Amino acid sequence: MGTITGALLSKPRVFRCIAIGVSAGGMHALSTIIPALPKDFPIPIVVIQHISPLSDNYTTRYLDSISRIHVKEVDEKERLRRGTVYTAPPNYHVLVEEDETFSLSVEERINFARPSVDVFFESAAEVYGDSLIGVILTGANSDGSKGLKKIKEEGGVIVVQDPQNAEVEGMPKAAIETVTPHFVLKLDELAPFFVKMAKHGRKKTELIPENI
Amino acid sequence: MINKKEFVSIDIPDFEDDFQFGWKKENEKIELDLLLEAIYQKYHYDFKDYSRAHIKRRVLYRMRISNMENLSQMQHQILYDRSFFETLLMDLSINVTEMFRDPSFYLAIRKKIIPQLKKYSFIKLWHAGCASGEEVYSMAILLKEEGLYSRTQIYATDFNTIALQKARSAIYPIDMIKDYTSNYQKAGGINSFAEYYTAKYDSVILDSTLKERIVFADHNLVTDGVFGEMNLILCRNVLIYFTRKLQNRVIKLFMESLTPSGFLCLGTKETLQFSEYAQFFSSIVEKEKIFQRKPDDNA
Numbered sequence: 001m002g003t004i005t006g007a008l009l010s011k012p013r014v015f016r017c018i019a020i021g022v023s024a025g026g027m028h029a030l031s032t033i034i035p036a037l038p039k040d041f042p043i044p045i046v047v048i049q050h051i052s053p054l055s056d057n058y059t060t061r062y063l064d065s066i067s068r069i070h071v072k073e074v075d076e077k078e079r080l081r082r083g084t085v086y087t088a089p090p091n092y093h094v095l096v097e098e099d100e101t102f103s104l105s106v107e108e109r110i111n112f113a114r115p116s117v118d119v120f121f122e123s124a125a126e127v128y129g130d131s132l133i134g135v136i137l138t139g140a141n142s143d144g145s146k147g148l149k150k151i152k153e154e155g156g157v158i159v160v161q162d163p164q165n166a167e168v169e170g171m172p173k174a175a176i177e178t179v180t181p182h183f184v185l186k187l188d189e190l191a192p193f194f195v196k197m198a199k200h201g202r203k204k205t206e207l208i209p210e211n212i
Numbered sequence: 213m214i215n216k217k218e219f220v221s222i223d224i225p226d227f228e229d230d231f232q233f234g235w236k237k238e239n240e241k242i243e244l245d246l247l248l249e250a251i252y253q254k255y256h257y258d259f260k261d262y263s264r265a266h267i268k269r270r271v272l273y274r275m276r277i278s279n280m281e282n283l284s285q286m287q288h289q290i291l292y293d294r295s296f297f298e299t300l301l302m303d304l305s306i307n308v309t310e311m312f313r314d315p316s317f318y319l320a321i322r323k324k325i326i327p328q329l330k331k332y333s334f335i336k337l338w339h340a341g342c343a344s345g346e347e348v349y350s351m352a353i354l355l356k357e358e359g360l361y362s363r364t365q366i367y368a369t370d371f372n373t374i375a376l377q378k379a380r381s382a383i384y385p386i387d388m389i390k391d392y393t394s395n396y397q398k399a400g401g402i403n404s405f406a407e408y409y410t411a412k413y414d415s416v417i418l419d420s421t422l423k424e425r426i427v428f429a430d431h432n433l434v435t436d437g438v439f440g441e442m443n444l445i446l447c448r449n450v451l452i453y454f455t456r457k458l459q460n461r462v463i464k465l466f467m468e469s470l471t472p473s474g475f476l477c478l479g480t481k482e483t484l485q486f487s488e489y490a491q492f493f494s495s496i497v498e499k500e501k502i503f504q505r506k507p508d509d510n511a
Contacts, residue, residue, distance in 0.1 A: 076481055
């Protein structure tokens with residue numbers, strides 16, 4: 001856990017959204033991260049997971065049942081709130097509006113996927129700029145790489161699961177090849193990392209000076 | 213106490229950049245508003261009450277692949293070049309659909325709604341936002357199998373005239389047929405799906421008798437009016453692109469277009485719950501978003 005004990009941003013920053021993209025191997029990854037978060041975790045989390053268009057989104061109900069934090073499927077025009085993990089509905093793309101409400105779309109698949117990670121990441125980067133954390137976890141294709149690059153360009157913090165530690169390495173590997181992440185973390189480091197980032201924005205006394 | 217080795221430095225743009233960031237964002241917002249206003253004044257298509265995130269995504273996509281610097285430049289092109297506007301109009305209308313999309317919805321229609329429609333001697337059905345027609349023909353097949361098609365009139369409308377032409381042609385790419393066949397079976401289809409199409413090269417053309425009771429027409433939900441006396445209205449995955457205000461207008465339009473006890477079918481993630489008109493409907497199949505107008509409007 002050495003890489004996360006003191007994270008380091010050069011100025012105080014309150015993160016307003018964590019966007020997670022995940023595909024094959026997602027069930028195990030999400031069941032490791034989400035239940036490890038506190039009930040009142042202050043940053044809304046949005047999970048874009050590749051699932052079958054005909055899925056009944058069992059994963060969402062299962063994650064909700066094993067977690068303290070509330071896990072639910074995105075509804076259109078719903079406002080992002082703290083203490084909640086939102087999952088993309090099967091067969092819909094998810095976008096976020098300037099007023100921090102969700103929009104859904106059935107436009108064509110992107111990277112063979114609907115929901116597509118790129119679609120949400122790009123839209124969230126536009127809205128949240130540097131108050132966004134983008135995360136790519138285990139998966140088999142390259143969806144999310146472009147979106148992650150966009151998040152970094154707009155000033156957000158980007159994190160990729162260590163490909164060697166991922167159930168399926170394709171998606172994290174593609175992301176790292178496209179853009180250099182600020183953090184490469186193992187699965188069990190992610191929840192503590194999120195908690196740290198949430199505190200970072202709140203307790204100014206913890207701030208670390210620049211250029212350490 | 214803190215071990216320096218434990219730190220990871222992150223390269224983050226600083227505050228002068230934040231000012232630039234805000235400046236650019238503000239201009240983009242103004243430019244997008246002006247672009248939509250220009251489209252409305254010049255061509256009378258009103259996208260001002262569409263979901264902005266969606267519109268922005270589509271517009272920026274067109275801007276990038278047309279090598280334009282900004283939306284002001286695009287606005288000029290829109291005003292002076294009709295063909296460019298038509299290209300953007302295609303980008304802004306979503307024409308992605310499939311036959312028997314959401315098979316469980318069609319199964320619910322077959323089991324729960326058809327028995328009620330059978331009571332009527334003549335059935336009027338409006339498919340609003342039919343795009344390239346795949347779902348209209350799906351409904352035609354279902355009605356045929358239930359013995360209702362000969363006494364049904366289907367009005368299939370969209371604002372996108374190019375999509376309507378495609379719908380009228382009833383020609384679709386052959387590589388989708390495997391998925392459609394699977395959807396058809398899951399939707400409770402009682403025949404072999406192959407009976408409904410003829411393959412030619414890389415396309416299929418649907419059985420021409422499926423077209424007999426369908427009128428395709430140009431209609432814009434945002435600017436056009438009531439389409440009367442319908443027993444059933446389908447409008448699936450259209451309202452998700454609208455603001456709440458526009459959703460309300462369209463739901464009122466549907467309410468006024470339905471006969472008492474007429475049915476309204478929305479997309480899986482759409483709801484009447486937040487509409488001013490929710491009280492005039494009851495939910496018939498919750499999961500499939502099938503509603504019925506209450507016979508008494510004083511409900």
